[in-house]
Amino acid sequence: MHSSRARFLVxxxxxxxxxxxAAACSRNADDAEDAEGSGDDSAEVANLTPYKSNPAQEGxxxxxxxxxxxxxxxxxxxxxxxxxxxxxxxDAHAEDIVVNGDKLQNVLVYIKxxxxxxxxxxxxxxxxxxxxxxxxxxxxxYVPHVQAVQVNQTLNIVNSxxxxxxxxxxxxxxxxFNQGQGPQAAPIVKQLKRAETVVPVKCNQHPWMxxxxxxxxxxxxxxxxxxxxxxxxxxxAGTYTLVAWHEKDQKGITQTVTVTAGGAATTDFxxxxxxxxxxxxxxxxxxxxxxxxxxxxxxEH
Amino acid sequence: MGRAxxxxxxxxxxxxxxxxxxxxxWFPRAISEHGPAYDQQFLLTIIVVGVAFAAAQIALGYAxxxxxxxxxxxxAVYSHGNNRMEILWTIITAAIFITLALLGQRVxxxxxxxxxxxxSAQVHVVAQQFQWNFHYPGPDHVFGRTRPxxxxxxxxxxxxxxxxxxxxxxxxxxQTLVTKADAPVQLILNSRDVTxxxxxxxxxxxxxxxxxxxxxxxxxxxxxxxxxxxxxxxxGQQHYKMRAYMLVLPADEYDELVAMSQADFxxxxxxxVKKYPLNTNF
Numbered sequence: 001m002h003s004s005r006a007r008f009l010v011x012x013x014x015x016x017x018x019x020x021x022a023a024a025c026s027r028n029a030d031d032a033e034d035a036e037g038s039g040d041d042s043a044e045v046a047n048l049t050p051y052k053s054n055p056a057q058e059g060x061x062x063x064x065x066x067x068x069x070x071x072x073x074x075x076x077x078x079x080x081x082x083x084x085x086x087x088x089x090x091d092a093h094a095e096d097i098v099v100n101g102d103k104l105q106n107v108l109v110y111i112k113x114x115x116x117x118x119x120x121x122x123x124x125x126x127x128x129x130x131x132x133x134x135x136x137x138x139x140x141x142y143v144p145h146v147q148a149v150q151v152n153q154t155l156n157i158v159n160s161x162x163x164x165x166x167x168x169x170x171x172x173x174x175x176x177f178n179q180g181q182g183p184q185a186a187p188i189v190k191q192l193k194r195a196e197t198v199v200p201v202k203c204n205q206h207p208w209m210x211x212x213x214x215x216x217x218x219x220x221x222x223x224x225x226x227x228x229x230x231x232x233x234x235x236x237a238g239t240y241t242l243v244a245w246h247e248k249d250q251k252g253i254t255q256t257v258t259v260t261a262g263g264a265a266t267t268d269f270x271x272x273x274x275x276x277x278x279x280x281x282x283x284x285x286x287x288x289x290x291x292x293x294x295x296x297x298x299x300e301h
Numbered sequence: 302m303g304r305a306x307x308x309x310x311x312x313x314x315x316x317x318x319x320x321x322x323x324x325x326x327w328f329p330r331a332i333s334e335h336g337p338a339y340d341q342q343f344l345l346t347i348i349v350v351g352v353a354f355a356a357a358q359i360a361l362g363y364a365x366x367x368x369x370x371x372x373x374x375x376x377a378v379y380s381h382g383n384n385r386m387e388i389l390w391t392i393i394t395a396a397i398f399i400t401l402a403l404l405g406q407r408v409x410x411x412x413x414x415x416x417x418x419x420x421s422a423q424v425h426v427v428a429q430q431f432q433w434n435f436h437y438p439g440p441d442h443v444f445g446r447t448r449p450x451x452x453x454x455x456x457x458x459x460x461x462x463x464x465x466x467x468x469x470x471x472x473x474x475x476q477t478l479v480t481k482a483d484a485p486v487q488l489i490l491n492s493r494d495v496t497x498x499x500x501x502x503x504x505x506x507x508x509x510x511x512x513x514x515x516x517x518x519x520x521x522x523x524x525x526x527x528x529x530x531x532x533x534x535x536x537g538q539q540h541y542k543m544r545a546y547m548l549v550l551p552a553d554e555y556d557e558l559v560a561m562s563q564a565d566f567x568x569x570x571x572x573x574v575k576k577y578p579l580n581t582n583f
Contacts, residue, residue, distance in 0.1 A: 075457035078567045080574055081432060081476040081545045090571060094457045166539060178538075202454075204539045207432050210455040247455075 048125035053234065059259040061232040061267060065107040065224040065244060068272040071099035077208045084163035085140035085206060094208070095145045096247060097276050103228025104271055106146040107246050108198070108214055110221035111232070112254070114240030121238065126218040128153040132189075135201070135211060137165045137181070142201065142211030146247065148221040149213060151195055157181070157188040165209075168202040174215060178204070198245060212247055237261040244269040248276035303369030307362040314358035318351060332503040332528070332549065334521035338408045339505040346401050412506055417487035417519035422559075424478065426490045427460045428497035428510040430537050433530060433545035434459045437473045440560050445469020452493065460493075473559075473566045477574065478530060478547040480522050481555035487519040498534035501547055507533045522549040527577045548573055 074093035079085035085092075098105040114121040132154035136143045140161060149155050159165050164182040169175075173196040181188060192199075192215045203209035214221065222230035237259050245252040249271060257267045320326060331340050425436035425444060438444045445468045452461035462469050480486045490499055490510040499518075500507040508518045532543035550558065550573065558569050 076564045076567045077457055078476045078570065080567075080570055083574070086571055086574070094455065096456050164542075204537075205431060205542050207429065207454040207459065208457055 049119070049123055051124040051126050051236070054236075055234070057237050057261045058234050059237055059261060059263040059265060061109075061220075061235055061240075061242065061257055061259060061265045063109070063230055063267040063269065065104045065109070065228045065230065066102050066268065066270040067097075067099045067104040067228075067276075068102070068270050070273070071102075072097050072273065072276075074098075079140055079206070079208075082140065082163055082206065084161065088161060089139035089141065092139070092141065092208075095141065095210070098145075098226075100226050100228070103224075103226070104246070105224055105226050105228065106144075107224040107228075107230070107244050107269065107271070108146050108148055108212075108221060109224065109230045109232065109242060109244050109269070110148060110197075110214065110216055111218065111235070112241045112243045114238050116236045116238035121218075121236075121240065124218075126150065129219055132156050134158055135213065136160055137167075137203070137209070140165075140206050141209055142203075144211070144223065146198075146212045146223050147214070148216050148223070149192065150219055151193065151215055151217050152191050155190045155192065155213070157190065159183060159185055164205065166204040168204050169199060169213075170202060171196060171199045174199065198247075198250075210247075214245070235259045237263075242267055244271075246271060246276060304366055307366035307369070310358055310362040310365065314355055314362070318355055321347065321351065328505075329503050330524070331505055332522055332524040332526070333505060334523060335408065335412050336503070336505045336523075338411075342401075342405050342408050345404070349397060349401065412520065413508070413518055417517070418485045421485040421487040421519055422481060423487050423489065424480075425460070426478070426488050426499060426510060427493060428490070428499070428532070428536075428543075429459060429493040430495065431532070431539040431543040432459065433476060433478070433499075433532075433543070435475050435478045435545075436460055436462070437475070437479075437559055438468075439471030439473060441468060441471055443468040445472040471562075473561070473563045475566060475570055476545055477570050478545065479555065479558060479570065479573075480547065480549050481552055482522055482525050482549050484552070484555075485519055485521045487517060490516040490518065495536050496534050497532050497536050497543070500531045500533035501528050502531075503528050504547075509534060522547075525549050525551055525577065527574060527579045529579065546574065546579070548577060550577075 074095075074097075077089075077092040077094060079089060079092060095106070111121065116124065128150040133147060133149040134156045135147070136158045138160040140163070157167055159181045162183045164180060164185075166178070166180045167188060168178045169190075171177075171192070173194045174192045175190070177190075179188060192213075194215065195217045196215045198212045198214040201211040201213060220232050220235050222232045224230045239256065239258045242255050242257050243252045244255075253269050253271070255267050255269070257265050259265045328340065328343075331337055423438060423442075423444070427434040427436060436444065436447075446463045446466040447461045448463050449461050451458055451463055460474055462472060462474060464470075488499065488508070490508055491514065492510040492512040494512060496512070497510045498507050499510060503524075504520055504522070506518065506520070508516060510516065526549055528547045528549070530545040530547050532540055534540075536543065548570070554573065558566060558573070561569060
């Protein structure tokens with residue numbers, strides 16, 4: 001009696017194990033399909049009109065990003081835990097809000113939508129730039145702090161430091177990767193397949209390190225420089241919704257701008273201290289990494 | 302062949318004992334007040350265990366030598382052992398180990414289970430993947446309030462210090478532990494994410510930092526210098542990189558440092574790290 005019940009339980013357990021295994025496998029297959037499905041944008045691209053540049057019909061958008069109110073104090077970064085960092089960058093400060101005078105640096109300004117003549121801007125496709133973008137780890141911080149790349153543009157991630165870094169590329173729509181890069185190591189080369197604003201990049205070894213990479217389906221973007229200025233060139237004449245994005249104000253400020261052929265449209269943005277409060281951080285500061293991660297498994301390198 | 306094995310056993314035993322006796326491979330120097338007690342306890346344990354080890358191995362070698370196959374086949378003799386002898390050596394072994402454990406417990410208890418001496422410096426240790434953060438209360442000796450929702454690595458607020466709390470104004474948070482020589486210090490360990498473990502080999506203790514718990518431990522560093530802090534609990538992919546340094550400073554330098562603002566504190570620590578190079582007393 002006992003032995004037959006035991007046999008039944010063992011059989012039941014084995015059957016449940018098999019079921020669980022099958023379920024896990026099939027879900028993986030689904031995931032892969034989903035990822036590939038949304039990754040393959042060729043059908044969508046086929047409906048888009050490839051944009052042919054015609055300088056006579058293009059203008060530019062320029063402007064300045066200001067910061068209203070007293071500039072927040074930049075927190076000093078102690079890098080003593082990694083002596084290489086401490087000697088390479090002895091006077092490091094937080095880069096979350098960089099204000100020079102009343103001008104705000106590191107604001108990404110990009111076209112969100114618009115109309116080119118009668119046609120929707122989103123009905124065009126734009127060939128990716130052939131110039132690779134670079135994300136450098138230099139002095140134990142990311143250079144540049146904020147940048148945008150085009151879909152399928154090459155992104156070279158470089159380590160110029162004499163210490164090892166770890167690139168935790170926290171994408172939601174693109175390939176998420178978490179990869180170490182030693183000193184003198186070869187660049188990590190990526191082409192991001194989907195538009196995504198904005199991917200936070202972290203270093204698991206140096207928690208202060210943070211960069212933001214936007215992936216856009218077109219080349220009409222710029223990041224405000226130290227004097228708060230930005231310039232977007234070669235914009236087809238039309239009317240656009242322009243977004244100014246800051247890492248502390250993820251929704252950003254939206255403005256409408258009209259670009260005329262050969263003209264230079266000017267659009268200025270202004271952020272204030274309330275918009276860029278320290279609490280407005282991305283991604284949940286308390287997110288815990290799993291105790292053991294195996295990034296080498298099932299990842300493309 | 303059997304006798305060769307006996308010789309091999311004796312040689313290996315001799316080599317093993319020599320490795321300890323030669324003193325080439327030993328702990329780094331103990332630099333805390335309780336360190337010598339720990340070392341004494343360890344030494345006592347290793348002498349007792351070492352004598353037992355050597356005696357057992359020599360006896361094993363003797364048996365192998367004495368009863369090696371010399372080609373003169375004799376009938377094997379079976380023995381069921383001697384119960385009296387077994388009881389005796391079990392009791393002796395138990396007594397030795399219980400005594401060692403009780404002695405060790407006394408040293409351990411003094412470090413972990415007694416209150417820190419009055420007037421001890423207080424440092425909150427907040428571990429995170431993969432960094433140590435040390436929070437000092439500043440000249441007012443009151444820790445500013447911390448709130449988890451304020452934690453933000455990119456704004457360099459690793460521990461979520463609440464700037465709205467007046468007590469937080471003079472607080473400093475750094476990644477190097479700074480202590481005063483010959484003065485007791487109490488660490489209050491916590492973790493932001495997973496379990497970590499605070500370990501400075503020269504201090505002769507490890508203490509887990511557990512999320513949600515304030516674990517207290519106290520010690521008195523005696524020797525000025527710089528020492529490495531390691532994480533002794535596998536805490537994730539970059540666990541091996543979770544390193545920080547501890548500075549033990551003369552009283553005047555320490556007092557000057559802890560009264561400084563955050564920016565000056567960081568700069569001064571960077572200078573002091575160069576002034577007192579890492580103690581590699583291995």
